[in-house]
Amino acid sequence: MTQAASRAASPEEVPILDLSVLPQPGGIAALAAQLRQACVTTGFFYVKNHGIAEELVQRTFETTRRYFDLPEERRLAYRIDERFRRGFMPQGINQHPGYAPDLKESYEVGLDLPLTDPDVVAGLPLHGPNRWPADFPELQEVVEAYFAAAQALGMRLLRPIAASVGMPEDFFYPYTTKPMVQMRLFHYPPQPPVSESQFGVAPHTDYGLVTLLLQDPIGGLELRKRDGEWIAAPYVPGTLVVNIGDLFQRWTNDIYVSNFHRVVNRTGRERFSIPMFFNLDYRTVVECLPTCCSAQNPPRHAPTTCGDYLVSRFKTVQKLKVEAA
Numbered sequence: 270m271t272q273a274a275s276r277a278a279s280p281e282e283v284p285i286l287d288l289s290v291l292p293q294p295g296g297i298a299a300l301a302a303q304l305r306q307a308c309v310t311t312g313f314f315y316v317k318n319h320g321i322a323e324e325l326v327q328r329t330f331e332t333t334r335r336y337f338d339l340p341e342e343r344r345l346a347y348r349i350d351e352r353f354r355r356g357f358m359p360q361g362i363n364q365h366p367g368y369a370p371d372l373k374e375s376y377e378v379g380l381d382l383p384l385t386d387p388d389v390v391a392g393l394p395l396h397g398p399n400r401w402p403a404d405f406p407e408l409q410e411v412v413e414a415y416f417a418a419a420q421a422l423g424m425r426l427l428r429p430i431a432a433s434v435g436m437p438e439d440f441f442y443p444y445t446t447k448p449m450v451q452m453r454l455f456h457y458p459p460q461p462p463v464s465e466s467q468f469g470v471a472p473h474t475d476y477g478l479v480t481l482l483l484q485d486p487i488g489g490l491e492l493r494k495r496d497g498e499w500i501a502a503p504y505v506p507g508t509l510v511v512n513i514g515d516l517f518q519r520w521t522n523d524i525y526v527s528n529f530h531r532v533v534n535r536t537g538r539e540r541f542s543i544p545m546f547f548n549l550d551y552r553t554v555v556e557c558l559p560t561c562c563s564a565q566n567p568p569r570h571a572p573t574t575c576g577d578y579l580v581s582r583f584k585t586v587q588k589l590k591v592e593a594a
Contacts, residue, residue, distance in 0.1 A: 274535060275491050278500040282311055283492075285508060289318040291425065301432035308433065308513055308521075312528035313492055315508040320425070321418045323507070325411075330485060332411040333541055336376065336402075337456040343404065349377055353397030354451070354583075360458075373532070376454040378412060380447065388447065393551055394580045395449060412454070415543070419481055420450050423547035426479065426511070434521055435560035444549035449477070449575060451548075457489070457532065457540035472531045475514035476582040477548040477575070482510040487540040492530040499531075516548070516578060519570045522561040551576030 286303050290296035307314040336344070341359070349356040360374045381399045382389050388396045401409040424445065431440040472493065484490060488504045492512075502510055518527040534540045553575040557568035 275499045275501045275533075277503050278311075278313075278492070282494070282500060283307070283313045283315065283502050283510075285315040285317055285505065287318055288316050288320070288425065291429070297429050297432050297438060300429040304429050305433040308525040310526070311492060311494060312518075312526040313502060313510060313512045313530075315502075315505055316422075316426075316511055317505075317508045319422050319509055321415070321422060321509070325415055325418060326483060328411050329415040329483075329543065330541055332407050333376075333454045333456070333543065334539075336405060336408050336454070337374070337539075337541075339405065343402070344376075347400050347402050350400065352392075352394075353379070353400075354395055355379060355397065356400040358453075372460045372534075373455050373457045375456065376408070376412075377451065378416060378453075379451045380449070381413075382447070388551070394576065395451070396447070396551070412452075416450075416452055416545070419452065419483075419543075419545045420448075420547070422509070423450065423479065423481060423545065426481075426547075430479065430517075434524075434558055436558060441549060444553040444575075447550050449548040449551055449579065450545065452543065452545040455540075455542045455544070457534050457542075459537050459539060460534055472529045474527045474529055475512060475546065476579055477514040477516050477546050479517065479547050480512050480514060481545040481547060482512070483543040484510060485541045487534065487536055487538060489532045489534045489536075489540055490530060490542075491533055492528050494528075495526065502530075514546075515582070516555050516575060519555055519573070520558050520561070522557045522566065522569055524561055548579065549575050 284303060284307055286300060288300070290300055304314065344357045345359065347356045349358045355377055358375045358377060360372065378399045379395065382396055383398060386396065427441040428438040432438050482490070484504055486504045488501065490502045490510060491499050492502055493499050512530065513525055513527055515527045518525050551574065554572055555575055555578065556572035557570065562568050
């Protein structure tokens with residue numbers, strides 16, 4: 270059985286937020302109100318005027334395409350390591366419960382830390398150096414530039430995100446000393462007709478705070494509304510797609526929704542996308558915010574830490590050993 274194509278989301282379902290208002294008087298408050306409305310309905314929105322140069326976006330996609338054009342044996346020389354989660358991840362490693370393995374491959378990078386960093390020495394999961402193919406140096410040059418620009422965007426979004434739940438605008442900044450920021454270059458080869466059990470990425474929720482997604486004109490991202498309908502979040506030039514993750518839903522006591530989404534490539538062509546999973550420091554305590562609970566609506570989730578939660582979730586979908594601290 271194949272999946273029928275989904276209709277495009279309306280501007281009310283997945284709005285476009287204009288970040289150019291941020292430095293203006295009242296800009297953060299206005300943006301926070303729009304962000305809140307999106308997060309209590311679908312958990313998805315676009316951002317424009319985000320500060321990432323279009324030339325860098327195009328260079329990153331072109332370099333990503335050239336990298337995945339390399340023979341697989343060359344890419345496997347930098348296969349993802351189990352400790353740091355950096356490097357090439359071949360197709361078949363990611364598998365969500367109840368579905369066939371995802372029809373994608375990726376290259377993963379994160380906050381680049383030297384082997385002498387105290388947390389790396391201590392073996393803190395997901396902390397370590399990036400790995401770069403020596404025979405394709407352009408990948409490091411371009412991807413590091415895009416990583417820095419996308420991370421800066423994530424930092425800019427922290428103020429309206431905090432304001433949207435009634436917290437001080439700088440609430441999250443103390444937890445960004447060594448943020449668990451991960452980024453993946455995704456390549457979706459042409460795939461067979463979409464089935465009920467196998468997708469580019471099977472239906473899932475993201476695990477962390479927010480995801481910043483750069484998608485190519487092929488599109489393919491679909492999300493599930495609260496009423497169960499699947500709708501498409503098509504490519505919109507000059508924008509990134511942002512969605513909140515499970516940890517932020519826990520922070521808000523389920524007021525915000527970390528929504529199920531999937532990737533369906535019906536085009537018969539290659540698809541590329543670059544998500545950045547923007548999270549806070551490993552030891553950041555995640556518990557219900559005081560503005561999101563009351564005597565009538567007590568906290569619904571036990572406190573956890575950002576890192577422990579992410580590690581536990583990775584173990585459920587990837588055929589890698591991720592050691593706990």
